[in-house]
Amino acid sequence: PARRARRGVQAALRRMIDRFDPAAIEEELKSNSAIGNLLSGGRNAKLWELYQKRHRDIAQSAESSFLGEIGADFRDAYEEE
Known part of the structure; x- marks a missing residue:
């Protein structure tokens, strides 16, 4: 059980970190805004x-339920074991 819990926590943390991967955020920007790509000055x-929206969404999710998305990721990883 302890090993399973540790792996669940590790997987949840890894998924959370992946959501903040700069390359993933850039890719999301590319897919969401063609005009944003044209205006390189506004890119940053x-x-x-x-990034702020992603952080706000995760924080709100954590407020509304036990650890929000992180808790769901933990549960999924724990159940995979």
């Missing part, structure tokens, strides 16, 4: 806005 601002 758009990336920052996307």
Whole structure:
């Protein structure tokens, strides 16, 4: 059980970190905004806005349920063991 819990926590943490991967955020920006790609001066601002939104969404999810998405990731990884 302890080993299973540790793996669940590790997997949940890894998935959370992956959500904040700069390459993933850039890719999301590319797919969401063709005009954002044309305006390179606004690129950093758009990336920052996307990062802030992602952080806010995860924080709100954690407020509304036990650890929000992190808890769901933990449960999924724990059940895979």
